[in-house]
Amino acid sequence: MSHPILSEFDIVFAGGGTTACVVAGRLAAYDPSLRILILEAGQHTLNKPIHVQPSQALLNQAPTSTTVTFNIGNSSPHINGRAPIVPSGRCVGGGSCVNFMVYTRAPASDYDDWGVDGWESENLIPLMKKLEKYEVQPDCPTHGYDGPIKVSSGGRRTGISNEFIQVGTTYHKRHYADDTEDLETCNTYSPSQKYIDGITGRRSDAAHHYVYTQAHNLNLHVWDGKRVKRIIFEDKRAVGVEFTSDPASCPDANQSSSIVRASKLVVVSAGAFGSPTILERSGIGAEAILKRCGIDQLVNLPGVGEKYRDHYLALVPYLAADEIITTEALSRGDSILQESLTQNGIDSKIKWRPDDEELKAMSPAFQPRWKEFFQDRPDKAVAVFTPFAQYFSPLSRPRSSIPPTRNYMTACYYTLYPVSAGSVHINVTEDGKERMDFNTGFLDDPSDIVLLNFGYKKTREIFRRMASYRGEVAADHPDFPEGSAAACREASGPVELDAPDIIYTAEDDEVIDRFLRDIVQTPSHSLGTCAMKPEADHGVVDARLNVYGVSNLKVADMSISPLNVGANTYSTALLIGERAAIIIAEDFGIGCI
Numbered sequence: 001m002s003h004p005i006l007s008e009f010d011i012v013f014a015g016g017g018t019t020a021c022v023v024a025g026r027l028a029a030y031d032p033s034l035r036i037l038i039l040e041a042g043q044h045t046l047n048k049p050i051h052v053q054p055s056q057a058l059l060n061q062a063p064t065s066t067t068v069t070f071n072i073g074n075s076s077p078h079i080n081g082r083a084p085i086v087p088s089g090r091c092v093g094g095g096s097c098v099n100f101m102v103y104t105r106a107p108a109s110d111y112d113d114w115g116v117d118g119w120e121s122e123n124l125i126p127l128m129k130k131l132e133k134y135e136v137q138p139d140c141p142t143h144g145y146d147g148p149i150k151v152s153s154g155g156r157r158t159g160i161s162n163e164f165i166q167v168g169t170t171y172h173k174r175h176y177a178d179d180t181e182d183l184e185t186c187n188t189y190s191p192s193q194k195y196i197d198g199i200t201g202r203r204s205d206a207a208h209h210y211v212y213t214q215a216h217n218l219n220l221h222v223w224d225g226k227r228v229k230r231i232i233f234e235d236k237r238a239v240g241v242e243f244t245s246d247p248a249s250c251p252d253a254n255q256s257s258s259i260v261r262a263s264k265l266v267v268v269s270a271g272a273f274g275s276p277t278i279l280e281r282s283g284i285g286a287e288a289i290l291k292r293c294g295i296d297q298l299v300n301l302p303g304v305g306e307k308y309r310d311h312y313l314a315l316v317p318y319l320a321a322d323e324i325i326t327t328e329a330l331s332r333g334d335s336i337l338q339e340s341l342t343q344n345g346i347d348s349k350i351k352w353r354p355d356d357e358e359l360k361a362m363s364p365a366f367q368p369r370w371k372e373f374f375q376d377r378p379d380k381a382v383a384v385f386t387p388f389a390q391y392f393s394p395l396s397r398p399r400s401s402i403p404p405t406r407n408y409m410t411a412c413y414y415t416l417y418p419v420s421a422g423s424v425h426i427n428v429t430e431d432g433k434e435r436m437d438f439n440t441g442f443l444d445d446p447s448d449i450v451l452l453n454f455g456y457k458k459t460r461e462i463f464r465r466m467a468s469y470r471g472e473v474a475a476d477h478p479d480f481p482e483g484s485a486a487a488c489r490e491a492s493g494p495v496e497l498d499a500p501d502i503i504y505t506a507e508d509d510e511v512i513d514r515f516l517r518d519i520v521q522t523p524s525h526s527l528g529t530c531a532m533k534p535e536a537d538h539g540v541v542d543a544r545l546n547v548y549g550v551s552n553l554k555v556a557d558m559s560i561s562p563l564n565v566g567a568n569t570y571s572t573a574l575l576i577g578e579r580a581a582i583i584i585a586e587d588f589g590i591g592c593i
């Protein structure tokens with residue numbers, strides 16, 4: 001089939017999300033004569049309130065939203081037969097323009113664990129500093145102060161964050177620190193900072209801070225609403241990209257294919273879902289998968305689409321006192337205080353590690369994982385606990401009606417290094433249509449439910465001691481048997497700090513596990529499907545991000561992360577972008593700033 005050849009560029013990016021914007025923006029600044037094209041399935045984000053105003057973040061996840069893709073996983077018995085939904089960004093700037101702006105960074109040792117030349121933490125820390133402007137506190141040695149990405153408290157803090165810290169440092173007996181994002185500290189209560197510009201109150205995303213700032217550069221092009229089908233090769237050398245209009249973001253556009261040529265490089269940067277599927281459509285992947293889709297194999301890389309990883313999130317709401325400040329009005333669409341426009345409702349947290357007593361109280365199914373992975377690594381947290389100052393129902397339980405108007409607070413906790421892993425591949429249905437074959441792997445390994453179970457109990461103990469606690473939202477908690485000491489109900493106030501912990505029976509534990517398998521969901525931290533590791537170890541790209549077996553083709557986004565990271569993933573996506581820009585500049589002999 002022949003396609004019209006539109007044009008030629010030096011570099012073409014397949015996908016224009018977080019990492020692509022960092023790489024393209026940096027390269028355009030390093031060498032303004034480079035002809036760069038970004039092909040992005042979603043639409044432009046420039047100055048659109050839904051993307052720049054923090055309080056509107058959740059609107060991107062409304063059921064009718066076209067700014068995210070709702071990736072639907074296969075149903076699994078480990079989550080009670082549910083087909084989980086994992087949103088990912090679909091717009092210029094990708095996840096960075098729709099995410100929840102929670103600022104966390106992985107321990108430096110996570111990057112050393114990757115074991116990849118040039119990606120050791122000592123090489124990456126200068127890049128972490130280069131990318132950020134830490135507005136919270138001056139003179140912190142691991143933070144940056146001149147970078148494009150602003151980090152602040154978001155201004156006004158919601159009422160419950162101090163209560164969470166107060167109970168954490170007394171009842172939960174952990175210390176407090178102003179900053180636990182120094183790449184080392186964990187198990188310490190702290191404020192939670194945000195990817196929000198403290199001066200303008202706007203979201204700090206990759207599109208506005210790397211690409212739209214280069215608007216004067218006529219060699220940097222962004223074509224939105226363009227879905228990349230595959231990479232075009234000549235003798236295993238990537239020379240171009242075939243694309244159509246994206247049917248979701250441009251439903252009325254002509255769907256015929258076009259080709260654009262890349263004289264120097266194609267960078268696949270379509271995220272943990274888009275990147276492996278573009279490679280597979282281009283003939284790069286496992287033989288059996290390509291064969292079932294009728295695609296001729298160009299390179300046998302069985303690692304493509306494998307080892308999908310995420311974090312596991314539970315959202316458990318509580319009733320809260322009438323007099324506190326929440327962001328409840330935002331979710332109801334009520335008129336809100338001007339200061340709340342720059343909020344995301346998350347103001348404190350702990351990156352938690354269990355102590356001996358807590359470990360003893362958990363099911364022994366977690367012990368081998370603790371010993372093998374966590375015990376001797378004091379900088380690795382097992383989960384993040386954070387209070388959210390409004391009602392938040394799990395993705396799996398859409399409520400038919402808005403909950404009664406009153407104040408709520410939600411315990412959000414997510415586990416950081418689950419053992420379970422999944423996969424992302426293409427498949428073709430009987431009617432010849434392509435669909436994604438996506439296994440999340442959620443809770444496949446028995447050790448993973450243990451931490452979620454204990455997280456429910458521990459966050460409940462913390463929440464029921466917070467001054468604003470007024471009981472549980474029973475419909476969104478486990479349905480404990482009648483007479484259980486754990487039964488959920490409305491309360492007139494908190495229990496005393498030294499009140500005894502709730503005692504759960506074996507039957508209660510089963511109910512909690514069933515509940516968690518019903519509600520566990522993604523925090524949208526998908527990664528790992530085009531891993532940067534040796535080819536023999538099912539790797540897809542080498543240390544310089546080159547796809548094995550072909551030339552002029554790199555992958556740069558969260559899909560290259562060879563292992564999970566102990567943090568929300570925007571920080572790592574930005575970091576991969578900064579490192580990729582340097583690698584490409586070096587390949588091209590361009591000096592970097």
Ligand SMILES: Cc1cc2nc3c(=O)[nH]c(=O)nc-3n(C[C@H](O)[C@H](O)[C@H](O)COP(=O)(O)OP(=O)(O)OC[C@H]3O[C@@H](n4cnc5c(N)ncnc54)[C@H](O)[C@@H]3O)c2cc1C
Pocket residue numbers: 014015016017018019020039040041042061068087088089090091092093094095096098099100101102103104226227228229269270271272273274275278523524525526556557558559567568569570571573
């Ligand atoms: C709803 C949500 C909330 C999150 N909250 C937080 C948070 O609070 N804090 C945090 O640190 N992290 C958060 N994250 C995670 C973080 O934003 C992501 O890890 C990060 O943005 C991923 O960057 P990426 O470059 O790998 O992929 P993306 O930013 O997803 O970019 C991939 C881009 O490729 C495009 N694409 C895909 N396929 C194609 C194709 N075939 N053709 C053309 N384009 C294609 C997509 O439209 C997308 O724009 C959140 C993510 C989401 C989705």
